[in-house]
Amino acid sequence: MVDPVASTPIQGGPILEAKGLHAAYGQVRVLHGIDFVVNTGGVTALLGANGAGKTTTLRAICGMVRSTGDLMYDGKRINNMATEAIAAMRVGHVPDGRGTFMELSVEENLRLGGYTRKDSIEPDLERMFAYFPKLKDRFRQQAGTLSGGEQQMLAIARALMIRPRLLLLDEPSFGLAPLIVREIFEIMKQIIATERTSILLVEQNASLALSVADMAYLLETGKIVMSGPAAEIRQDESVRRAYLGY
Amino acid sequence: MTQSNSRFLLILFVVAAAVVPLVFASGYQLFQLTLVVAYALSVLGKNLVTGYGGQVSLGQGAFYAVGAYTAAILMEHFNVPYWATLPVAAVVTGMVGLALGLPALRLGGLYLALVTFAMAVAVPQLLKYKLFENWTGGVQGIVLNKPDAPFGLPLDPDQWVYLFTLSVGVVLFVAATNLVRSRIGLALMAIRDQPLAAEAMGVELSRYKTLTFGFGALFTGVGGALGAIAVGFVSPDSFSIALSLTLFVGMVIGGASSISGAVYGALFIVFVPNLAEEISKAIPGAIFGVILILFMFFAPGGIASLLSAQMRRFRAAR
């Protein structure tokens, strides 16, 4: 088998492309035709306020909400496919609320992350311990007993176990103390550098997100209102005022 | 539709429920309707515990039995008039409910289901236990006299028992409606939907849970007492686990989180077995099971929620 990490080219063409994406929860329409791209090996940030539709976008990608328009993953339309089928195509998802299997141990959480893998996952476990040494200490512990920060680390590690070609991260900073957030983002930078996974990062904390992203989109009430390279967005006056707070 | 309008309709409905059967129904049909009211009250008690309180009780039949036996023992051994047994039955079953509600706090979910299930199995065994035999009549049970209409009313016993039962039923249904709209009711629903948030908001979880259990037992117990007066007989075999399961069916069919659902559920458990029997004498139980499952498919939230959804659609269409 070809090593997926090595075979991923740096900053290739788009691995994920949304065109005119609409999504709704029953009668309530949340996304009104948005376009965006995640480039292979790149980090794309999706910014916006609460209720703008960021989480819904991730859920639409994973088939958790019904969508219309086009969602092209690796050249294939994936709208409304079964969630588990999308995961099997190596899309990792760190959901909002972290999605920890509270009753299971840390080890079991990680093994579940590797469910779709046919090869041995033992080396990956070791790799996760290298990123998150805290998880190694808590290997046999029930995941529900972990702190919020540790659960977030576990969620990221679990998603990485799938060896994702595309990693979806939903608010990894949510509800955590600033010190912990910094720790997690430091580790994430490390991951981005070594794993070279394509990432779609959803964040309310725009400055954090822009510090790791290379592309960014700004979402307001279900529409993309601004997009461009992260560095440019960072400089934009309105964004600075509204989202960066300086 | 305005609220006063719908209230008027409701009153009209209650009056019609009282008068129409008196004029048109035979004694046998009046007896069936009396049972409907008694079961409706019992299912209502279950709805309070499960639908509003969010606690699964599998043993509501035990409270029904306690209520029925309270009424029967008072009438048989103490010559208490039938109507006076109801408040006592209410108090006794309410107390039993509170006493059982206490461990219910410690054990939620499945454990409560077990405790109540066990209670439903154990109560008939306790009723025939030799220590209580002098009161309960042991395995033979107690035969009761049918009450006559008071004040020289020109009604036969069936008509009178129906009117009496219906009146008690209406009063308790109104009381239940007020209960779920009161602070207690709102707190209950908050506990059911968001236990942690409710606790954070200062709702005393344990107190309200126990209270619900007590109220639920009370309603079911009064239903049991009315049922005993109507049937005129109680025995341990009248209150087997099948009764608890029947009340459970009444709850899920009618709609657990509604007051009116109890009436639909009671109609179902009184009349659908007869329907099942019409369809097949060989396997009436299986036919009943199939009908039950079909209802779960097409009205998973119960008849009440199906009706209110239809009503909303109807209003939206207008």
Add this chain to the structure above:
Amino acid sequence: MEGVLHQIISGIATGSIYASISLALVMIFLATHQINFAQGEMAMFSTYVALTLIQAGVPYWGAFVLTLVFSFIAGMVLQRTLLEPLARAPVLASVGAFLGLLLIFNNIAGWIFTYTLQPFPTPFGAGAPILGGMLSRHELGSTAVTLVVLTAVWAFFRFTKLGLALRGAAYNPVSSRLVGIPVARMLSLGWGLAAAIGAIAGMMVAPIVFLDPNMMAGVLLYAFAGALLGGITSPLGAVVGGVLMGVIENIAGAYIVGTELKLTTALVIIVVVLVFKPSGLFGKTLANRV
């Protein structure tokens, strides 16, 4: 003293009947987080299928295996056709469906197979009972089978990827789908396995209590109580809990309160235990930091 010993041994024998159904309950709980009240009736029905096969001339173990296959498939089909559509409905609707199933299986069994008590063959031979007649060969054999099933269930959940996925799917279906677990398939697999375990239980119980459509009516409550006493998440707990149920019941009935109140007493004891140890003797305590 000999009497006490005899009561304990007979309690273990009866308890292993409860334990075998407890195991099926734990199986389905771990896989679906529900208690299937029709579990006992399904087991009874499977046992009739086995009896029909044996009477048709299939050798015991052949009928045994065929019955397992039948039950496994029937369990999966039931889940797919009846419970899958109710997945989004309130939990009470599923419980309602379980009760419907219970009635259907019970009544249909009586209709097809009649209500007459039927002896059911034992695979362990009819030799003399051991321990002064306290333990028949079948009771010994069926206890061994229960232990084998226990070990298999435990190992399945503990060591296999599929077992882990089943547990994950039951605990957290959303996250499970996100890591690629086909949750619907896991649920029907869980039903299939539970039905097969129930079928084993039925075939082991029937030679002791004899086969009739109400064979499991009395067993279900004890099995449920045993499963919770042992801890509903633990296969080992289910077996220990079931056996304890049998022993407590016997001791209470023979020496403490008499036979009329033995069930009540046994249940009170269990409730008291659960008040002090809510997750059961072997269950996991959930220390959930929010």
Add this chain to the structure above:
Amino acid sequence: MKRRTVLAGIGAGLAMPHIRPAEAATVVGVTKTEIKIGHTIPYSGNASSYGVIGKSHSAYFKMINDQGGINGRKVNFISLDDAYNPAKTVEQVRRLVEQDKVALLFNVLGTPTNSAIHRYVNQRKVPHLFLSTGADKWANPKDFPWTIGWQPSYHTEGQIYARYIQQAKPGAKAALIYQNDDFGKDYLNGLKDALKDDFNKVFIKVLTYEATDATIDSQVVSLKESGADTLVSACIPKFSAQLIRKAYDIGWKPLHCMSNVSASVGATINPAGPEKAVGVISSQYLKDHSDPDWKNDAGMNEWRAFMAKYIPEGDINDAGYVFAYGAVQSMVQTLKQCGDDLSRENIMKQAANLKHEVGVLLPGISVSTGPTDFHPIKQMQLTRWTGTTWERFGGVLASS
């Protein structure tokens, strides 16, 4: 306007309550061509095993109708499900009496269920005939002249065992196990009535079980430990079979008197193991299909022919069918005796004036009733299981 009409209507309704005419004629449910008979039995629920009795009755009346009916009238047999729930029995019986207007009730099953309607049918003066229960209280023509049982009572059977034990084993140390309900309690009372003050001397251990128990092994162990050398058991077949097997396995060999309810070879002896039951005493009034003695018996062959033609799918080993076949004979005989006078009074009078033979009853046992004798079957015969058959001994015993 509209509202006022509605209220006026309500007022009228209250002022003139519907008054039902009193039952003027006592001929109900009878026409020139038909007589309606009502019946309830559990077809659903835990006691649905008794449903075969209702099934048998329906088939039997179909046969009667095929043969032209009774005195030219066809029987319209309405059998309803009561799930063994007394409240449901009341509902169904009231339907039969008030809506279907049956002439009489026949063979309603169960003690609690019949207790629930006992007073009602007597107030209404509806013949309540040949009940399917062995309780003793149905034979009370003074207070309940409209109710009459059929089978020998459990109470009587208990007395028979008491006398047998006193005579066969003086100084016996006996034990009793009974099902903790009305059926089992009747044996206890029968034994107590027969032994009077001696009961506590003779019976050194009395235990119960619940019909919902899984096994009664624990009780058997306790019974053996008590040191008893004699055993009376009032159990249903499932537990009798367990009892016989367990007692044998633990090497306990008491003189065992077993309730007639469990005397079936098919349902009790075979499951327990015929060799383990050797020496068990029971008493019978019906013939047992699986007993080789009746292989070529005329009465049983008549029944077998009926089964083959009308209930071919029925389980021939189910004693319920034999019981039903016997009970229905008394019903038919009563109607035959009524001739053309099918008033309720006459039906009851004829039901209390029977003297007929029934092919499925043991030789020497017959049905007889009188104005003060509401025990249609008073006799039983003791039997002993030899390992292959029930061997009757000691002649037919009548209740005292």
